[in-house]
Amino acid sequence: MANIGVFVGSVFGGAEEVAEEVVSELKANGHQAEMFVEPSLEDFLAYRDQVALVITSTTGQGEIPENLLPLFSALNDQFPLMPALNYGVIAMGDSSYGEDRYCGGGRRFDALLQELQAKSVTERLDIDACVHFDAVEAALPWLKNFMKKVK
Template sequence: MSNAELELMAKIGVFVGTVYGGAEEVAHEAVDLLIDKGHAAQMYLEPKLEDFLEYQHDVALVITSTTGQGEIPENLLPLFAALNDRFPLMPELRFGVIAMGDSSYGEERYCGAGRQFEVLLTELQAKPQVERLDVDACIHFDPMEVAMPWLEGLIEQLS
């Protein structure tokens, strides 16, 4: 690979909040696509603050389902809490969020986990690379139908 090609590659951490495996499936596909497009991508299913901070000068992609009353899944909650408690400002971090939910639970709860993460990252001065994608399980039985075009748009922004 030439130096110019190496400079185009982004280092992307994919942080997953999942309960029944849907968000994890989307994350696997996202990582495969990012790698196919020449980026360095790694998935974190039990992410720690240290894992996230490794990307503070790069790109973070949060892919999360929403549980119960619009809450963050248990596997992603410790990361959210640590970011909120330590509040490390990350003005160089670029991020994207895929929020998965079910609109039949009501507007306040719908995609609540992804919305919470987006608000926190913005408060930490991170820059959204693309608009958050809300995937409604009532409309999209296969979340990849909307996630793949969104990911292609993210990849365009990274190049």
């Protein structure tokens, strides 16, 4: 089974709630999983040969939440190539704010990880608050597919 670091960007707690359920589900399926709510670059790099799952909401003009922004900035500034990293992204947003802002935090993180040569395990999941009032409900089917691919 995989060792998975779950890195959370949350403004009002929604992404953190999804992450808690995801970590619980990962563990129930035999994976090792640890959640990071104030992740550092060192936390993230510890998984560079394993699996990282980024779960983030979007704030402002399609930006990354404040608690995840230092990690994003450090990865962007130091640009450590990570070809052995397998990753997934669950992006949360609200499509009523416009297509350019919708799930912007997750889209930006996904793009950066691709630039760092990490390998996406499966397509990013974009959860629209206008459609899914329970983000956990939307995330769990995607997670099942993700878990199959990281065994």
